[in-house]
Amino acid sequence: MQKQSRLPVLSARLETVARLVKPCARVFDIGTDHAFLPIELVRRGICRSATASDIRPGPIAVAQRNIARAGLADQIETKVTAGLFGHAVGPDDAVVLSGLGGLEMIDILAVLPGPCSQVILQPQKSAMELRLWLDANLYLIDSEALVLDRDRIYVILRAIPRLAAGNREEGAPAAPLTLTEAVLGPVLLTHRPPLFDAYVQQVVRHIQVARRRMPELADVLADIKTWQHPETLAQCPNSRKEKAHES
Ligand SMILES: C[S@@+](CC[C@H](N)C(=O)[O-])C[C@H]1O[C@@H](n2cnc3c(N)ncnc32)[C@H](O)[C@@H]1O
Numbered sequence: 001m002q003k004q005s006r007l008p009v010l011s012a013r014l015e016t017v018a019r020l021v022k023p024c025a026r027v028f029d030i031g032t033d034h035a036f037l038p039i040e041l042v043r044r045g046i047c048r049s050a051t052a053s054d055i056r057p058g059p060i061a062v063a064q065r066n067i068a069r070a071g072l073a074d075q076i077e078t079k080v081t082a083g084l085f086g087h088a089v090g091p092d093d094a095v096v097l098s099g100l101g102g103l104e105m106i107d108i109l110a111v112l113p114g115p116c117s118q119v120i121l122q123p124q125k126s127a128m129e130l131r132l133w134l135d136a137n138l139y140l141i142d143s144e145a146l147v148l149d150r151d152r153i154y155v156i157l158r159a160i161p162r163l164a165a166g167n168r169e170e171g172a173p174a175a176p177l178t179l180t181e182a183v184l185g186p187v188l189l190t191h192r193p194p195l196f197d198a199y200v201q202q203v204v205r206h207i208q209v210a211r212r213r214m215p216e217l218a219d220v221l222a223d224i225k226t227w228q229h230p231e232t233l234a235q236c237p238n239s240r241k242e243k244a245h246e247s
Pocket residue numbers: 014030031032033034053054055056059081082083084097098099100104108
C-alpha cells in the first residue's frame with residue numbers, strides 16, 4: 001500500500017476539464033505537465049487507469065513525484081513522448097489535450113489511428129480552427145463549457161468520434177458547422193451559459209484582428225450583431241473603435 005500525502009486541488013480551469021470527461025477505461029493526458037488531472041480522474045473513479053504523457057522529461061519527473069505522493073503509481077503510467085506517438089489508445093479510452101494551442105491539438109489528433117470514446121480539449125487559442133477540423137474529421141462536439149480562471153475565460157470542449165463503437169448511427173453530420181458555430185461553439189451557441197456574453201466579447205476582439213487574414217469573419221461579426229445586445233458589444237473596446245471607423 002503506497003503512502004498518500006496531500007492531494008493537489010485542481011484550478012477552476014482543470015476542474016472544468018475534469019468534469020467533461022465521461023467514465024472511460026483509460027485517460028491519456030497528453031501534455032500533462034504536473035499530472036494533476038489524471039491523478040484526480042483516477043482518484044474520482046472516472047477512469048480505471050491513466051497515462052500521463054509530456055514531450056519534456058522535466059514535467060514528467062514532477063508528474064512521477066505527484067503520482068507517487070497520491071499513491072497511484074500502479075494506476076497511472078508516465079511517458080516522455082510527443083503527442084500520441086507510442087500510445088495505444090483503445091476504443092473505450094479518452095484523450096485529453098489541455099493547455100496546448102488548437103493547431104497543435106489538430107496535429108496530435110490527426111495521427112490517432114482509430115476512434116476512442118471521447119476527446120476533451122482545452123485550447124489556449126485557435127478554437128475555431130479546432131472545431132472546423134473536428135467537424136471535417138467526423139467528430140461530434142457534444143459538450144462545451146466556459147470557465148473564468150485568473151481573469152481569462154477558457155473554453156473546453158468534448159468531441160465524440162462519430163464512428164466510435166456504439167455511435168455508428170451518427171454517421172456523417174447532416175450539415176457542416178457554420179462559421180459562426182465554429183467561432184463561438186455549436187453547443188455554447190445553443191445553451192448560452194452564464195459566461196457566454198463575456199466569451200462573445202473576448203472572441204469578437206479576436207476576430208476583429210483575425211478577419212484581416214480571413215475576410216469571411218466579417219460575416220460572423222454581422223451575424224453576432226443581429227442577436228447580441230448592442231450594449232454588450234459596445235463594452236468591447238475594439239468594437240467601439242470599429243464603429244467609429246465605420247461611421
Ligand atoms: C501549458 S502546459 C499544460 C499542462 C496541463 N495539461 C494543464 O492544462 O494545466 C503544456 C504542457 O504540454 C507539453 N507539451 C507541449 N507540446 C506537447 C506535445 N506535442 N506533446 C506532448 N506534450 C506537449 C509541455 O511540455 C507542457 O508541459
